[in-house]
Each structure stands twice: as C-alpha cells, then as structure tokens.
Amino acid sequence: MPTPPRRTARSAPLPAPVLRAAALLVAAAAPAQAATPVPTPAEIVAAAPADDWAAIAADDLLVMDLAPDAAGQDRPGRPRRVVIQLLPEPFARPWIANLRQLATAGWWDGLSVNRVQDNYVVQWGDAEAEDKAKARPLPAGLSPTTEQDYAARWAPGLVPWALTPMGQTAPEVPPPSPAAPAAITAPVRDAYAAAFGFRGGFPVALGYPEGPPKAWKTVAPVQAWPIHCYGTVGVGRNMPPDAGTGAELYAVIGTPPRHLDRNIAVVGRVIEGIEHLSSLPRGTGPLGFYQSAAERTAIRTIRLGSAVPDLPRYQALSTAAASFARYVEARANRRDTFFVKPAGGVDICNLPVPVRRAP
Template identity: 45%
Template sequence: MRSLLLFAAAALLIGAAPKKLPTPNDIVAASPASAWKLIPPDDLLVMDLANGGRVVIQLAPAFAPIHVANIKALARGGYWDGATIYRVQDNYVVQWGLNESKKPWPKGVTPKPPAEYTRRLKGLTIKPLGSPDPYAPGAGFADGWPVAYNAKGGWANLVHCYGTVGVGRDLSPDTGTGGELYAAIAPLRHLDRNIAIVGRVIDGIDKLSTLPRGTEALGFYKDKGQYVAIASIQLASDMPASKRPSYEVMDTMSAAFAHYLKLRANRHDDFYIRPAGGVDLCNVQVPVRKKA
C-alpha cells in the first residue's frame, strides 16, 4: 500500500506543470498604475521625418536646464525648418540639424551655455544599480534616468546609453548651443561628462538606427542628396491635444522597478539558465510606454 501511495505522489509531481519563472517584461506588464509617471508634454520633442517616420525624445531639464531651454526655444522659433539628418556613423551616432548654418538664433536662446556635463547630487533620489560601474564610483537611477554619480564629490551625470540624445559641439571649451543634436546608436560611456546630454529617444529609435551609414569620415553623408529630410521638430505641448503623443515612464523608486532591476541582473527563466549576478547600467532600460 505504501509503495502505491509513493508511486501516486511521484506521478502527481511528474504531471504537475512547472512554475513559469517571471521575466523583466512580465514585471512591466503586471505593474500597477501607481508604478508609472506621466512625462510632461513640454518635455517631449517630436521629430517627424519627411519619409513618414517619427522620433520622440524625452528631454531632461533637471540635468541640462539651459541646453534644454535652448532646444525648446529653437523648436518654438522654427529654427529647424529645413533641417536634415546628415551624419550616420555605424555603432556611434546619428546627427541632425542645419549643419554649420549661420542662421540667427531665435529669441530666448543662450548662444554659449555653460558646460552642463554634471549636476549637483543634492536633490536627486537615487535607486542604486547594485553592480559596479567602470566609469564612476556609483551608478543607479534618478527620476527615471540612468545616472552615474560620485557621493564624495557630490556630483551626478546622465550617461550615454543606446538612444541617448546629446548636443553636438566643437572642440573644448565649446559646449554646443543645441542646434545640432545626435542620438547614440550604441553605448558611448566614454563621452560621459564631456558633452551635454539633453534627453533620450523613447520612441522611434529604429527610424534612426536603420538609416544608411555615411561613407565619409565620422559617418557624414558624402553629398546632400543622401541627407534625410526632417519635416518638423516640435514640442508635444505645442501640438493640438488630439494629435499630441503621450508617454509614461516607470517610477524608478517603485517596488515594480526594484523587482524589474533585480531580474535584469539575475535572469533565470525559460531561456536563461545561468544568472549573471550583476548588470551594466545601460542594460537596464527604464521602461517607457505609450499612453493610450
């Protein structure tokens, strides 16, 4: 009788479906509404390409306030009318603007902003990454952004992950005004604290990363016939409400993000069999979703 009971128990164990281990995407999908924050429409820069593609950029005024103010003034002043994408360097950047134009700056633009490459750590609430960072003493997330920081030095900075948007500039001490922008199409952490980071692409990065590569030095297109025309660059807050895109970013201090971060560092699901036990800062993409 005892052997029959053991056999029955074993059969039940064999027949039971294995528990599905959650993935980071599962955590995002199951997260409550309280784990998300609305991105203000005044911090969304919408770039529509002449080929029908759309690129949406979240601006970061808390990290580069003067450069971001310039970008908003440039958009509202119509500075980018006639702008193009003229540089696509493989595994590096996609760059756009008027390409060395002498066009006057619109009202409200600061022609020579300060070097907004770092900011004071004070005032930021950081969720630590929990893994070492090769470019700074500390790394983590502040208000939805990946950051590097130095607690002893009292500074923090945004980092060059895939999709990061920065300001093109000349050699130092030039800091760039904001008329020429680029999006990183690879992690470029060696540029951290050397260029003003003003935001990140949250939608449509594929419209940039899949463009033909430039064949001239540094990925510039050889002739103007290769340039990709930009139909418009505008702030979402200046668009009609019915046509205005809306996005939410996960609160990086929420329990949902903590779980998401833990799984990014310790993948163990139907595909991963050996958790890494750590994660690179740029490999933890803070979830962003389009609001219906």
C-alpha cells in the same frame, strides 16, 4: 520422528544498481510537479499596476518628424516620427532652454540628418553650420553654455537611493527616502562611475570625492551626471571650450559610448521611434557624415510635444515602484525559461526605464 520445523525463506537483498533503477522508475511514474514559471522583465512591466506609472509631460518632449522614406515602407506618405524626452532639473538647463526656444521658433524645420556612423550616433542639424555664409542664423537670446554644466552639483535628495556594486543602498546620510522601492540586491558594477541613481526616469552616475567610498552610507556624492546609453540624445559641439548650443543634436545607436560622459552635454533620450534613426543608411564620409545633399534625410519639423496635435500621452515606470525593483532584479538575474545561468549583476545601460503610451 518429530517433523523438523519449516525454515522461512528470506529474500536476498537487491544489488544497489537495481535499487537505483527502481527508484528512477518510480520517479518517472509519479506525476511531475510543474515548476513555477519565472516572469520575464517584459512580463513584470506588463503586469505593473496603474499606480506604478508616472506621466511624462508633453512639454518635456521634443517631437521630430522626418520626411517619409522613398519607399514609404512603414507609413506610406507619412513622416517618420521620433519622440525625445528631455532631462529633468537640475541637468543640462542651459541647453534644454535653448532646445525649447529652437523648437518654438521652428528653427530645425527643413534641415536634415547629416551623419550616421555605424554603432555610434545619428546626428542632425544644419549641414552648412561650418560655413558662415550659408549657415542658418540662430535665434537671438540663446543661453550661454559651458562644460561646467555637463554634471550637476550634488544636493540632498537629488536621487533617493543608489545602485552600487553591493546592490541598493543609500547614496548619503540620512538613509534612503521612503520613495525607494523594495530592496534591490542586484549589484551594478561599472568602469565609469562608483554608483548610480535615477532622476525623473533617467539613470545618473554619482561621483564621490575620492573614488568609491569604503562605507557607502557614510559618504555623500559631490556630483551627478546623466550617462550615455542606447537612445541617449546629446549636443554636438566643436573643440573645447565650445559646449554647443543645442542646435546640433545626436542620438546613440550603438554600444553605449560612456567615455563621452561629462565630455558632452546629454539632454534627453529617445522614447519612441529610434528605429527611424538606427535604420538610416550609414554615411560614406569620415565619421559617418554624408557627402552629398541627396544622401541626407530631411527634417520636416521639430516641436515641443505640447505643440503637436493628437500626440499620445506617454508614461514611464516609476523608479520608486515595487514593480521597478522586480524589473531590476529580473534584468540582473534572468531565470526565465530561455536562460541557463543568471548573470548575478547588471550594467546600468541594461536597465532602460520602461516607457509606454498611456492606456
């Protein structure tokens, strides 16, 4: 009899769960590809080339030396130094002229920090200012001030580009200046202003005639004003129409009090030494005022930076630099290792313009 043909056995198909398990085993055995690390905002700033940094003129700085603390904690026997950068033109011109005159005259020397209100401000000047018999006389020839100068009228080129709820765009016709950085897509949403730009390293709000425009590139702002963020320095005043001379100053040490925008003169920002103000004991009186002379911190001197020997040179990251655009995007959408979900937007006060000592 003929031999029957041999039948070749076929493998039965594997169940789906077995296939999935095998795939996982293969994937686990394969060498993992390392994800490209995403730089942090600090790493972007540290890597910014030298050409992306702009010098801050020493004459645009106020240097306040406070008396050392009783324990001499940070630098025994040496004053605690606070360095303030003054606003650029066209903002706060009368007050800044007064600050220059007061500093040159040594008017603040021997006065004090008189108020520290938690999550709000530190204020300094003449503790006896309200008592005409005891108040220190102001220098003659100070510039008059008015609330009309809390904001500046818009002029073409005041800021070359703007941050809006739709990301970077032109604040007016014609299109943005060639100095604008690479496109910033991060939206800036704000309850106090329609859009923002930067002037001399400071964030400024832009005001439009009838609220936020429907077509950003066809409507020009009518005014711009500096805003209150952490470290902002402003001018103390009494009730309107008083606008303050600049003799009384404060620095923000808490949540940005944006409701003060266009209600008080902003004159600058602390670029170094804010810890010497924010760490002071809180005042025990109303609004954080100290109730006795013993509680106050003495001011040794306040001078223009150009009059301070051996003052370090300072630089700010140019807001027209590509590094700044990358920094903004990174602040708006944190994708570095610690973060789980990017925010998809950024608050203007969460974009502090980086400052460093010149290398």
